[in-house]
Amino acid sequence: MRPKPATTARDLIRVEVPAGVRNLSEGNPDPALLPALAGAFAAAAEEGDREPVLYGHAPVEPGLARLARAELDADGVPDGPVAVTSGALDAMERVLVAHLRPGTRSPWRIRGGESAGSGSGAGAEGGAGGGRRRGAVAG
Secondary structure (H helix, E strand, O other), X not given: OOOOOOOOOHHHOOOOOOOOOOOHHHOOOOHHHOOOOHHHHHHHHHHHHHXXXXXXXXXXOHHHHHHHHHHHHHOOOOOOOOOOOOOHHHHHHHHXXXXXXXXXXXXXXXXXXXXXXXXXXXXXOOOOOOOOOOOOEOO
């Protein structure tokens, strides 16, 4: 067992990029293409002050769900609920947790506690926060 994966973290890999070339390995967008957010944040804060989002409320803003559902319908995606996640990795983890159960073999490296339906709070290698190795059995 290894305490850490046998890989190198992306931020430790340095690539010399010629002048005038954007380094896409950093994963950052061009700041000039990002929208100004101060107005949107202020409007969201005002709305949150007027009507706080509490447990038991709709998990997805109804207007956003309608817009997303319309786009999904136009693309031929079967009807069903819309979920909002904190990015693609969060979405993939939620799908795996929903569909994998203890004992399910997985080709993916899934880190930490309750991932992939382990329910035990420990990784497959034992101990809280331990990572699962490729092909490890959940649970």
